[in-house]
Amino acid sequence: MSLLISEPPLQVLPTLARLIGLNEAIILQQVHYWLQRSNNVRDGYRWVYNSYPEWYKQMPIWKSETTMRTAFKNLEKQGLLITANYNKAKFDKTKWYRINYEKLSLLENEARSAKIWQTKSQDLADGSAKKWQTNTNRLPETTSENNKHSASHSNAQSVSQLEKEFEEVWSKYPNKKGKKQAFNHYKAWRKSSTKHTNEYLLGQLNKYLVYCQQNNSWYHAMNGSTWFNGRFDDVLITESIANKPTKRIYD
Structure with missing residues (x-):
């Protein structure tokens, strides 16, 4: 994924932060980092697992663990983090996580398309439309019927x-x-x-x-x-x- 990096330090791309929120982006990057190194394969996917306190030790950047928990839950609601329980002991409720890379890819493509459309709209507002119209008027004269047939x-x-x-x-x-x-x-x-x-x-x-x-x-x-x-x-x-x-x- 072009929005995720593979470096040990806690860091995050601004583009990802704008898409899903800064706290959520930090967590998703950290989960991605560990997924790349995970040997826990279940149902055809790599998974990582940790309790909230253990995650907080890795990322002690928030004022409280509650803030981090909220970001985790937001990622689950957005469908970007998939959770499961593959623990051997039934009483063990530690969550297992994997990233929904397909959902993240869709978000990235939607954001890219919106940016391209915004850029084109701005170009037209700046006078590109007038220039395009002027150049078009210099083309050889053709009938609308011929144009339609040629384009089709x-x-x-x-x-x-x-x-x-x-x-x-x-x-x-x-x-x-x-x-x-x-x-x-x-x-x-x-x-x-x-x-x-x-x-x-x-x-x-x-x-x-x-x-x-x-x-x-x-x-x-x-x-x-x-x-x-x-x-x-x-x-x-x-x-x-x-x-x-x-x-x-x-x-």
Whole structure:
């Protein structure tokens, strides 16, 4: 995740703090730090567990433990922290935690989209609309019917090509759940930058397949709709195999 870092000190990115709150961001970063180092795997996920007093010892930055408890509960209400109880003793109520990375990714994408829209709106307010209109008037004269036909034909070709290239990647992805959502994410990603190419995505898929293969004793490939929603750039996955020789699985 681009909003989470992997450093021992207590620190947090301002972007994450703006999205979910400063206290909540500090806690989520700390849980993420320990999840990366956890060997507690249950139901296909890594988990960490601690009592509130133990968490407070790690993060003694609040005036009281109550403030920290409130932030934990807020994260649970937002669906960003998933809790469970895998303790052997029934009387042991210590919570186990994992991060809902899919929910965090959705929040990040929504915030990015809102920022892009705000920037474009501001550009128009500053006079870009007038400039665009002036340039448009210099184009050769065409009828509205021709314009409509040309645009429809161009869009059809564009969508058709994207579908073809998406299928190339999708056919090699191991978990086929959420194809429609995956294609929507794929289209948005491809159109957002000319640097977003199929070759790059196939390269990321190759890394991910290697990661799945190396960790098949506990890790299962995420739903296709999730991976195509920006998870192909997960630093935790790509860096974990960066220094290891890989075989081009998708060839």
